[in-house]
Amino acid sequence: MTLEHIFGLTVSGLTVGMIYALIALGYTMVYGVLQLINFAHGEVFTIGGYIAASTLIWIGVDATTPLAVKFAYFGLALLVSLVLTATLGFLIERIAYRPLRNRSRIIALLSAIGTSIFLQNLLVIVFGPQPIIMPTAVVPTGFVEIFGARIRVLQITIIVVSLLLMALLTWIVKGTRMGKAMRATSQDREAAEMMGIETNLTISFTFVVGSALAAIGGFLVAMYYGSLQFNTGFLYGLKAFTAAVLGGIGNIPGAVVGSLVLGLAENWGVGLNLGVLAWLFVGGLLLGLYFQLVRAPRFRIDHIAEEFRTPAYERRVRDVYRFAPVVALKTLFAERTDALLYVSAQHAVRLTAANVILLGLAVLFFVNGDVQFASKWQHVISFAVLMAILMFRPSGILGEHIQEKV
Amino acid sequence: MWSERARKFLALGLTVALVATLGLSGCARDETEEPDDTGATETIKIGVHTSLTGGLADYGFAAAEALKIAAEDLSGFEVDGVTYDIELVIKDDKGEPAEAPIVAQQLVDEGVVAVIGTLTSGAANAALPIYQAAGIPMISGSATAPDLTEQGFENFFRTCLRDDIQGAALGEWALELGAEKVVVMDDRGDYAVALANEVEEAVDAGGGEVLRQEGQEGEVDFSAQVSNISAFGPDVVIFTGYHREAGLLFKQLTEAGVEAQFMGGDGIKSDLIGEGAGGAENVEGALCTFGGFAQEGMPGFEEFAAKFRDATGEEVGPYAENNYDALGAVVAAMESAGSTDSADIISALFEVEFDGVMGTLAFDEKGDVSVPGGGSGTELVPRFEYTGGTWVYMP
Incomplete structure (x- = not known):
């Protein structure tokens, strides 16, 4: 393993992850505001790429075009794609979701799936079933060698552009009036409306921003892979949605973290041999031990009411965590235990179990260090990572924000 | 938005329009089904189970167009004193095994006496039990997975070569090129896995070192596999799936700096591979084998190719002539059996020997095509090279 x-x-895991993130942000923003899974979002992404690519084909860029002109065309294609795709996002919400907004959520979900099928077929009718080719003249082909690995300029571009867009999005949500309105609408739409926020406008804005991000994602994917097909968005949409759930749906930084985890899991899982993957479990084990021995007891102790907080009692709580196999189990099966100790004991046993599993996996992987997962396990491994994370954090990696909601 | 009344009017209008269309199309159908005045010519329905949309739409297009030409050429054959015209019932399964049984059932319900199809092996596996239960013969021009004729289905025939022959030929070819390290990659579909297994076996047997990788059909990103392949440093990369994924894979490999000969099976023998790779120059020089026969030396090919160009304005697509001869086999079987009954067609297909576009063809006891006097070894497998945006035959 070099x-x-x-x-x-x-690097390829991060690149793919960043693309997932651009799509996942659209899913998560819409979910945050409407609690609706916008299944048509994958198609919005494809259409964004198609519009950009066909604009460039229509302009007719080739290798002889001077660089400055190329950049101008490039910007024009992006602009056309952004405007049209954002309009599409607006129309989807206006036509497919708004009339159903006060119906049960499952109806809106069906409408979303229907919209997705409709858009996919629309692409086939307009552009045909064959893939659309990105004019290669506009794709940067350079690469740099870092640690002997060939990193394409385009990969770096994708990562940097995505980071900038995410920063911009964070600023919109946290720093502008519209962002404030979005957050308010997301917390309680009726209350926001009563406070004079135009929720319809806010929701439309959310769709427009999400679609614009997807359009840029589609453009980057068309450049990265050289071509797009009408059904490309389906798989991307599915993965981005998974990433959004993994990160905690409704949470914007979560969508990014979830996407990166998924992108890396797909690449590391079948690319690294077990000896290297074992270090991930070692890292997980260290984190787990930190939780069990330091963070969790401190959290519990902070919750002891003032009048009970004696050094002896604090010590008992700490011991429950520290010596979980003995003390925590004893506490669980003791006839009379107070609530705090009982809850701590349960928690400690769970954490210990997790740490033992991590230790076991680390040892198992180290012992079989030379073995590598066959690449047919790629999606199985991604799924296993997903399940493992969601088992310990059902609301997703950064999913606490949902619980804040009333 | 709209008033209640306007909505009601609209609904009423739409209903009327719908009823009118249904009524009209019903009338139209009645007219066509009216028997001919002479009474001597009857129409016989043959099903075409192929993929007109989805990732293999170009293969399906070639099959459907070839069959339309065949139906025109072969109509007017005589069985038991009655002259028959062929009516094709063309259905699309999108190349998806999940859709195939539905399409199969539709064709059975249409009352077809025989089916030409399916396009892919995965769809064939899914549709076969339904045609078997209905007792309808199924002749595929392009389903190459070996297991299709190894499961004891009596009603399955094919006019293309099996993948075990093609796989062995592909593996041997790689070794001929002097390859020592070979990557064999499939897309986890029935067809690709079977072909890849055969290739791997052949390369192994020839002393080559094999790295096996798997992609996923419909996937766009192969970065993990590309990193693995790049670390392995192969001389030859063989992808046994279809052209869409092959194009993407080869492009990503080139960009990662892998300098290997790219090869594939019949699944990549579509000129569209260049589009999948974001431009033909990305797959220039790639090599592939084919499950059909070499078009050079086919007795009827020139004539067929001319008709195909006239009808479609395009060059003959993959497996077009195999599909043409599949229909030829059905007609020959009906003539020799003196019956248009599905069961009689099946038993006649095992016996019949007929002259098609590809030559004189017959089926063996499993339903695989056998060329009389030609054996069916790897030497029959034609080779192609991708140059200037199209696959060129290598004699």
Whole structure:
């Protein structure tokens, strides 16, 4: 296992993850505001790429075009794609979701799936079933070698552009009036309306921003892979949606984290041999031990009411965590235990179990260090990672924000 | 938005329009089904189970167009004193095994006496039990998975070569090119896995070192596999799936700096591979084998190719002539059996020897095509190279 191989896998994992993130943000924003899973979002992404690519084809860029002109065309294609795709996002909400907004959520979901099928077929009718080719003249082909791994300029571009867009989005949500309105609508639509917020406008704005991000994602994907097909968005949409759930749906930083985890899991899972993957479990184990021995007891102790907080009692709580196999189990099966100790004991046993599993996996992987997962396990591994994370954090990696909601 | 009354009017209008269309189309159908005045010519329905949309739409297009030409050429054959015209019932399964049984049932319900199809092996596996239960013969021009004729289905025939022959030929070819390290990658579909297994076996047997990788049909990103392949440093990369994924894979490999000969089976033998790769230059020089026969030396090919160009304005697509001859086989079987009954067609297909576009063809006891006097070894497998945006035959 060379450093070059590991580094190459990491960069491609991050690139794919960033693309997932651009789509996942649209899913998560709409979910945050409407609690609706906008299944048509994957198609919005494809259409964004199609519009950009066909604009460039229509302009007719080739290798002889001077660089400055190329950039101008490039910007024009992006602009056309952004405007049209954002309009599409607006129309989807206006036509497919708004009339159903006060019906049960499952009806809106059906409408979303229907919209997705409709858009996919629309693409086939307009552009045909064959893939659309991105004019290669506009795709940067350069690469740099880092640690011996070949990193394409385009990969770096995708990562940087995505980071900038995410920063911009964070600023919109946290720093502008519209963002404030979005957050308010997301917390309680009726109350926001009573406070004079135009929720319809806010929701439309959310769709427009989400679609614009997807359009940029579609453009980047068309450049990265050279072509797009009418059904490309389906799988991307599914993965981005998974990433959004993994990160905690409704949570914007969560969508990014979830996407990166998924992108890396897909690449590392079948690219690294077990000896290297074992270090991930070692890292997980260290984190788990930190939780069990430091963070969790401190959290519990902070919750002891003032009048009971004696050094002896604090010690008992700490011991429950520290010596879980003995003390926590004893506490669980004791006839009379107070509530705090009982809850702590349950928690400690769970954490211990998780740490033992992590330790076991780390050892197992180290012992079979030379083995590598066959690449047919790619999606199985991604799924296993997903399940493992959701088992311990049902609301997703950064999913607390949902619980804040009333 | 709209008033209640306007909505009601609209609904009423739409209903009327719908009823009118249904009524009209009903009338139209009645007219066509009226028997001919002479009474001597009857129409016989043959099903075409192919993929007109989805990732393999170009293969399906070639099959459907070839069959339309065949139906025109072969109509007017005589069985038991009655002259028959062929009516094709063309259905699309999108190349998806999940859709195939539905399409199969529709064709059975239409009352077809025989089916030409399916396009893919995965769809064939899914549709076969339904045609078997209905007792309808199924002749595929392009389903190459070996297991299709190994499961004891009596009603399945094919006019293309099996993948075990093609796989062995592909593996041997790689070794001929002097390859020592070979990557064999499939897309986890029935067809690709079977072909990849055969290739791997052949390369193994020839002393080559094999790295096996798997992609996923419909997937766009192969970065993990590309990193693995790049670390392995192969001389040859063989992808046994279809052209869409092959194009993407080869492009990503080139960009990652992998300098290997790219090869594939019949699944990549579509000129569209260049589009999937974002431009033909990305797959220039790729090699592939084919499950059909070499078009050079086919007795009826020139004539067929001319008709195909006239009808479609395009060059003959993959497996077009195999599909043409599949219909030819059905007609020959009906003539020799003196019956248009599905069961009689099946038993006659095992016996019949007929002259098609590809030559004189017959089926063996499993339903695989056998060329009399030609054996069916790897030497029959034609080779192609991708140059200037199209696959060129390598004699």
